[in-house]
Amino acid sequence: MEGDRRSVNSELWHACAGPRISLPSVGSLVVYFPQGHSEQVAASTLKEVDGHIPNYPNLQSQLVCQLHNVALHADLETDEVFAQMTLQPVNEQEKELFLPPDVGTQNRQPNDFFCKTLTASDTSTHGGFSVPRRAAEKVFPPLDFNKQPPAQELRAKDLHDHVWVFRHIYRGQPKRHLLTTGWSVFVSAKRLVAGDSVLFIRDDKGQLLLGIRRANSRQQTVMPSSVLSSDSMHIGVLAAAAHAAATSSRFQVFYNPRTSPSEFVIPLSKYRKAVHFTQVSVGMRFRMVFETEESTLRRYMGTVTGIGDLDGSRWPGSKWRNLEVGWDESSAGERPRRVSLWEIEPVSTPFLICPPAFALRPKRPPGLLGDDNDLKRCLTWLR
Amino acid sequence: MEGDRRSVNSELWHACAGPRISLPSVGSLVVYFPQGHSEQVAASTLKEVDGHIPNYPNLQSQLVCQLHNVALHADLETDEVFAQMTLQPVNEQEKELFLPPDVGTQNRQPNDFFCKTLTASDTSTHGGFSVPRRAAEKVFPPLDFNKQPPAQELRAKDLHDHVWVFRHIYRGQPKRHLLTTGWSVFVSAKRLVAGDSVLFIRDDKGQLLLGIRRANSRQQTVMPSSVLSSDSMHIGVLAAAAHAAATSSRFQVFYNPRTSPSEFVIPLSKYRKAVHFTQVSVGMRFRMVFETEESTLRRYMGTVTGIGDLDGSRWPGSKWRNLEVGWDESSAGERPRRVSLWEIEPVSTPFLICPPAFALRPKRPPGLLGDDNDLKRCLTWLR
DNA sequence: CTGTGGGCAACGTGCCGACAA
DNA sequence: TTGTCGGCACGTTGCCCACAG
Numbered sequence: 001m002e003g004d005r006r007s008v009n010s011e012l013w014h015a016c017a018g019p020r021i022s023l024p025s026v027g028s029l030v031v032y033f034p035q036g037h038s039e040q041v042a043a044s045t046l047k048e049v050d051g052h053i054p055n056y057p058n059l060q061s062q063l064v065c066q067l068h069n070v071a072l073h074a075d076l077e078t079d080e081v082f083a084q085m086t087l088q089p090v091n092e093q094e095k096e097l098f099l100p101p102d103v104g105t106q107n108r109q110p111n112d113f114f115c116k117t118l119t120a121s122d123t124s125t126h127g128g129f130s131v132p133r134r135a136a137e138k139v140f141p142p143l144d145f146n147k148q149p150p151a152q153e154l155r156a157k158d159l160h161d162h163v164w165v166f167r168h169i170y171r172g173q174p175k176r177h178l179l180t181t182g183w184s185v186f187v188s189a190k191r192l193v194a195g196d197s198v199l200f201i202r203d204d205k206g207q208l209l210l211g212i213r214r215a216n217s218r219q220q221t222v223m224p225s226s227v228l229s230s231d232s233m234h235i236g237v238l239a240a241a242a243h244a245a246a247t248s249s250r251f252q253v254f255y256n257p258r259t260s261p262s263e264f265v266i267p268l269s270k271y272r273k274a275v276h277f278t279q280v281s282v283g284m285r286f287r288m289v290f291e292t293e294e295s296t297l298r299r300y301m302g303t304v305t306g307i308g309d310l311d312g313s314r315w316p317g318s319k320w321r322n323l324e325v326g327w328d329e330s331s332a333g334e335r336p337r338r339v340s341l342w343e344i345e346p347v348s349t350p351f352l353i354c355p356p357a358f359a360l361r362p363k364r365p366p367g368l369l370g371d372d373n374d375l376k377r378c379l380t381w382l383r
Numbered sequence: 384m385e386g387d388r389r390s391v392n393s394e395l396w397h398a399c400a401g402p403r404i405s406l407p408s409v410g411s412l413v414v415y416f417p418q419g420h421s422e423q424v425a426a427s428t429l430k431e432v433d434g435h436i437p438n439y440p441n442l443q444s445q446l447v448c449q450l451h452n453v454a455l456h457a458d459l460e461t462d463e464v465f466a467q468m469t470l471q472p473v474n475e476q477e478k479e480l481f482l483p484p485d486v487g488t489q490n491r492q493p494n495d496f497f498c499k500t501l502t503a504s505d506t507s508t509h510g511g512f513s514v515p516r517r518a519a520e521k522v523f524p525p526l527d528f529n530k531q532p533p534a535q536e537l538r539a540k541d542l543h544d545h546v547w548v549f550r551h552i553y554r555g556q557p558k559r560h561l562l563t564t565g566w567s568v569f570v571s572a573k574r575l576v577a578g579d580s581v582l583f584i585r586d587d588k589g590q591l592l593l594g595i596r597r598a599n600s601r602q603q604t605v606m607p608s609s610v611l612s613s614d615s616m617h618i619g620v621l622a623a624a625a626h627a628a629a630t631s632s633r634f635q636v637f638y639n640p641r642t643s644p645s646e647f648v649i650p651l652s653k654y655r656k657a658v659h660f661t662q663v664s665v666g667m668r669f670r671m672v673f674e675t676e677e678s679t680l681r682r683y684m685g686t687v688t689g690i691g692d693l694d695g696s697r698w699p700g701s702k703w704r705n706l707e708v709g710w711d712e713s714s715a716g717e718r719p720r721r722v723s724l725w726e727i728e729p730v731s732t733p734f735l736i737c738p739p740a741f742a743l744r745p746k747r748p749p750g751l752l753g754d755d756n757d758l759k760r761c762l763t764w765l766r
Numbered sequence: 767c768t769g770t771g772g773g774c775a776a777c778g779t780g781c782c783g784a785c786a787a
Numbered sequence: 788t789t790g791t792c793g794g795c796a797c798g799t800t801g802c803c804c805a806c807a808g
Binding site for chain 1: 423424427428435437456458463465467609610611612614615616617618619620621622623626630632633634635636637639642
């Protein structure tokens, strides 16, 4: 077993992972997508899957599994958070025996919590860290304003239980909260640059915790490719899943929320709700949640422009990213061109702005692309 | 293909890899050992193979392959050298068609070359780098001794073609060669500490090259385990080899000379010479080459104490590390307890010091462990 | 011949309020 | 409210030689 590493503080892990990330409950049923896992490997190695990967004809595009264990970890070098999940494929008959009680663990951000994106001044060697007023008042212990200037020593634990000590002072004209002594060693130790974020939490016992989120644009851990060829990694992912499916035995999956393009272990209930109760059709309008540069959530609107296999030769009929989509705002072009059904929230099409002729078309059989002329005319009309 | 990275300078690569490392020639026939490859993964991840790995009954413990390509690389973060080999399993009948012309590429260290282990003074922030006199005279361009003091600017390329600039000066009482300006940025950029080594080469065109060798004791790249479970990595290695063997198709192997406990791609001619022309038996005396702390070669003497499978359940009859050995010098205990036949040089047993009764024992059938009492008495007698 | 340490100058780090966005 | 800057003190870096192993 690889259980010799201790799990890290769950609240801090989720704060570092960001508001969009939730993990399925231990014991519940989930759907595991080898394709998604492979995409995470591709994102980590910067190598796409090429033609050398053998087919695993007995490996389905999705495996219903029981989630036996979730361990939360953080990379020792980079502090990147990741989750180690123990999965076990379940047989068809077992699937109906027990349905999971809920959809996901609490992914709510802690209450006494703040997250600030670092400025050039925060990360320069010239000075310290400027703490937003409200943040300092919410999560730091109150200062003694009788002292001149008011100051105290802060101690905060990171994901590895390393304690960082900062001098917290309230000074300047106008007055502001600053972290001075101790700040620069933290910045250089964690190799923070302007654009990265720092977050502080006050937990139940009043202890301070702190974590970091690197800027979305920054390359996360570029897997040192010196150990294993990316081919072998992709094969390893598929062969491990195929072996587990064939023998109904447990296997290990590492999920990197901030590297992986999408979650690939989905609560079964969420999956079923999306697949069985959503009438998806070309032209359907939907919303989808993304994390902004400022680490907040934002919904973007889009339209389904096609339904079909992402990789028809290897994974025919897979539900993984089988929806082609377009986005209303063409400006920020970092949004995916393909999504999966469970990632989106359908929006009841406002009949007012779309002629009934298009909106009421009979649903096309899934997996088949129809003539897109109608759709194009509709979209043009919408502009 | 993963050929988008450029190969690095071969001479410099071999200098960094060390004198013990040689690579098979491109085009030649080699023997590939999945077990050895797996051991490299274990060394990189610090995770031993556990029981969760499926068996690949169709995968032999050794594959005869043609070596189609060798690309020399270096890790961008750590400068660790590694080789990417393209292998293709060959059929039984093909094996005899062409025998490789030679045993290995030139692994001789370059002529105009020196390697110095860094002292505390070399790596401290207090000063520069003290260049051994002979080394400076052999590889650096000659100084103009009319100048007072004699000094010049040195430019040297590393494995990534990054140019480092140093001020080379000859001063002090007594006079000595020093690198001053530019040295400390190099030390901190490469994260060198006392005990690591730096090497300089003057190539054919008079250009200076430089590289590093980290101290043997220092942990090399600890694979950030956040991407792939070590189980999946081991499975990936085995499944990739099994697939290639089944389809006679090419596959990629990454060899890390300084991380891997042993080479696992061996020239076929070397393998055959060792296996067919060596009468191995318990009690046999041999020598084996190791790299010392000072980056030089040294031979150690040992005795074969047993012959048998390293992993009888998974790899029965494998020649990989099937010799159990003891070493004459018990002091330095970092030498392996098991070796493979092609790693050692048999020494004709001096009959003078061992009673003929032991030395002339009939050879035991390989793979079977005999009664060790005779051997033990012999070894005791030798002390 | 070369590793370490004292002396000393130059430079960078880091704390302060001023100012403005 | 908070990001950046000039001012300034102090600690570190880095070049020099002396000395000794």
